[in-house]
Amino acid sequence: MRDGISMARLGIPSVALVTEDFWPQGDFTARSLGMPDAPRVQLPHPVAGTGEANLQRVASEVVDNIMQSFTAEPDHV
Amino acid sequence: MSEWLEAADEAAALEQLHDLGCTDGLPVVIPTIERVERMVLASGQAADMVLGVMGPALGVATVEKVAVAAVMAGCTAEHMPVVMAAVQAVLQPEFDLTEMQSTTHCTAPLIIVNGPARHDCGGIASGFGALGPGHRANASIGRALRLCMINIGGARPGSSDMALLGHPGKFTYCLAEDEEHSPFTPLHVGRGFAPDDSVVTVIGAEAPHSVIYSGNADDPNDAENLLHQLAVGLANMATNNAVLTGGGAVVVLNPEHAQILSQANLTREHIVQRLFELTHFPKAQLKQYGGSFATRITGDDDYRAFNAPEDILLLMAGGSGLYSMVMPSWCAGKHKNSAVSQLVELNPFCEIPG
Numbered sequence: 560m561r562d563g564i565s566m567a568r569l570g571i572p573s574v575a576l577v578t579e580d581f582w583p584q585g586d587f588t589a590r591s592l593g594m595p596d597a598p599r600v601q602l603p604h605p606v607a608g609t610g611e612a613n614l615q616r617v618a619s620e621v622v623d624n625i626m627q628s629f630t631a632e633p634d635h636v
Numbered sequence: 637m638s639e640w641l642e643a644a645d646e647a648a649a650l651e652q653l654h655d656l657g658c659t660d661g662l663p664v665v666i667p668t669i670e671r672v673e674r675m676v677l678a679s680g681q682a683a684d685m686v687l688g689v690m691g692p693a694l695g696v697a698t699v700e701k702v703a704v705a706a707v708m709a710g711c712t713a714e715h716m717p718v719v720m721a722a723v724q725a726v727l728q729p730e731f732d733l734t735e736m737q738s739t740t741h742c743t744a745p746l747i748i749v750n751g752p753a754r755h756d757c758g759g760i761a762s763g764f765g766a767l768g769p770g771h772r773a774n775a776s777i778g779r780a781l782r783l784c785m786i787n788i789g790g791a792r793p794g795s796s797d798m799a800l801l802g803h804p805g806k807f808t809y810c811l812a813e814d815e816e817h818s819p820f821t822p823l824h825v826g827r828g829f830a831p832d833d834s835v836v837t838v839i840g841a842e843a844p845h846s847v848i849y850s851g852n853a854d855d856p857n858d859a860e861n862l863l864h865q866l867a868v869g870l871a872n873m874a875t876n877n878a879v880l881t882g883g884g885a886v887v888v889l890n891p892e893h894a895q896i897l898s899q900a901n902l903t904r905e906h907i908v909q910r911l912f913e914l915t916h917f918p919k920a921q922l923k924q925y926g927g928s929f930a931t932r933i934t935g936d937d938d939y940r941a942f943n944a945p946e947d948i949l950l951l952m953a954g955g956s957g958l959y960s961m962v963m964p965s966w967c968a969g970k971h972k973n974s975a976v977s978q979l980v981e982l983n984p985f986c987e988i989p990g
Contacts (some may be wrong), residue, residue: 580956604956605892610853 564597574628576621591628598628618621638939639670658787660779660807662803664708675703678713679720680983691734693790697723709808710763710777714758715757717980718773719780721836722747722810725779725978731968736840737791742803743966743973745785746827746841746886747778747810748951750824753834753980754812761828762812764955767805767844778808788904803843811953814853818952819898826904826950834956835979839949840973841963845869848958851896859900863891863907866924867914869962870948871941876967878917881939884947884965884975887911891956908945915941949975 563575577585577599589597600621606614643649650665665671676683676699683700689696689909699720706719726733726745736743754760758773791797800805815822824835841868847869849862870885871878872903877885887907889897897907916938922930933939942948954961966973 605895606853608851608853608858608892608896613853 560585560597560599561592563599564589564592564594567594567597572629573598574625575599576602578602578606580604593612600624600628638672638698654910657792658707658783660782660786662807663708664783666705667707668891671707672703675711675713675716678716679703681720689723690727690784690789692738692796693788694850695786695788695790697727697788701788702780702784706776706780707803708755708783709776709779710772711780712758714756715773715777715780716757716921717834717982718747718757718777718836719781720751720759721753721834721978721980722777722781722838723784724786725836725838725976727920728976728978730971730974731838731840731976732971732973733785733789736966737785737789737797737970738799739966739968740798741966741968742799742801742806742842744803744805744809745781745838747781748823748837748839748949749810749835749980750815750822750837750885751832751834751886751980753836753982754815756834756982757980760810760812762814762953766811766953768808774812775808778805780812781810782806782808786890792935804859805841807840807846811888813951814891814953819894820904820907820950820952820981823949823951824977826946827926829977829979834982835977836980837865837949837975837977838968839886839975841886841961841967842875844888844961844963847960847962849893849896849957851892853896853899859897859902860910862896863910863914866960866962869909870911871915871917872894873921873925875913877941877964879922879929880967881933881941882963884949885942885947885965885970886949886961887951888954888962888963889950889952890958890960891952892952892958893960894952904950905945908948909950911935912940912945913941917941926930932950943972945974 560575563573566573589595642650679699681699685699703789749760760773785791819908829835847865849865918961919939
């Protein structure tokens with residue numbers, strides 16, 4: 560979340576990927592950094608260590624959400 | 637019955653309690669007669685009922701004295717059943733409390749709560765940061781036991797509690813198992829209780845030691861690699877478990893690590909059995925590093941850190957991620973500082989008015 564906001568502040572379009580267990584922390588970080596609506600997409604938890612096949616599956620499930628977050632009007636993010 | 641102190645007001649009472657060495661160094665709720673009476677009422681027991689004798693001072697642990705500690709610790713009436721059970725547990729001879737209070741080793745009773753009491757007794761946390769800070773029930777229940785150990789058991793640093801440095805869990809050390817999300821049978825069921833029983837398990841434990849493991853589902857040895865890491869933490873050559881041997885220890889799996897083991901079709905019994913096997917060490921290792929303690933080990937080329945797999949207490953708690961925790965123990969005293977489980981009596985307790 561912090562990385563995504565830092566990149567956004569540099570003018571680089573960014574979408575943070577946040578796992579479900581860390582979603583509340585993502586909200587907290589976004590609020591505390593003054594960008595509560597910073598775009599983010601939820602991933603299942605855990606992702607790390609779950610194997611190549613699972614990573615492919617997760618990626619295929621969230622790629623549309625990520626693209627949507629990059630291209631939607633801010634109110635719809 | 638208790639001898640009551642007098643003070644002009646609560647601020648003066650707090651200073652008096654600090655001066656008398658009756659606190660853990662932090663402010664306490666002043667145990668006024670009214671507050672203590674309400675806590676005794678919540679226990680559903682007579683104030684003068686004796687739970688046992690607590691060393692090293694051999695103080696008599698009455699319900700009233702336990703209630704005094706519970707009030708001082710900030711407990712609510714809901715917490716009282718768990719506090720009572722924890723006190724009863726450490727008073728069992730197998731726990732070696734007198735010796736544990738007096739040892740130079742850094743050990744504190746870790747309170748593990750299973751069953752409905754986790755929800756019925758004030759909401760004892762089992763997830764993120766369960767060992768604190770920030771969870772009132774965990775903080776207050778563990779602190780109440782410590783204040784009993786100070787004020788009934790008489791443990792004072794440097795004179796009767798000889799822990800060389802102490803450890804932060806000596807302020808409070810209490811958590812619940814995350815039974816709802818665990819793929820394994822709960823700890824208390826593994827120790828012979830029914831799933832619906834409320835049980836407190838106590839063990840004299842060191843502070844939590846972190847065990848890092850980054851899983852890889854594509855590695856067929858994923859679970860075995862994790863077990864190796866846990867075994868190293870449990871009984872590396874710097875622990876009493878590896879040098880004194882024969883005691884217990886605790887493994888607190890985080891949900892991610894529990895999942896790795898579960899996906900390898902391992903049960904609670906498989907896991908503790910494997911950890912037991914992975915903590916067999918060459919006797920030469922003990923001879924090299926164990927000093928005079930090595931002379932106690934005779935016979936085989938290998939020696940065991942644990943006497944039996946079930947001496948390794950396994951539970952799941954905490955947030956999900958890279959880190960599980962292990963707590964080695966003291967492994968001394970007549971009974972090797974055994975873990976003790978005690979049923980939490982929920983029925984005798986009554987709601988107190990407003």
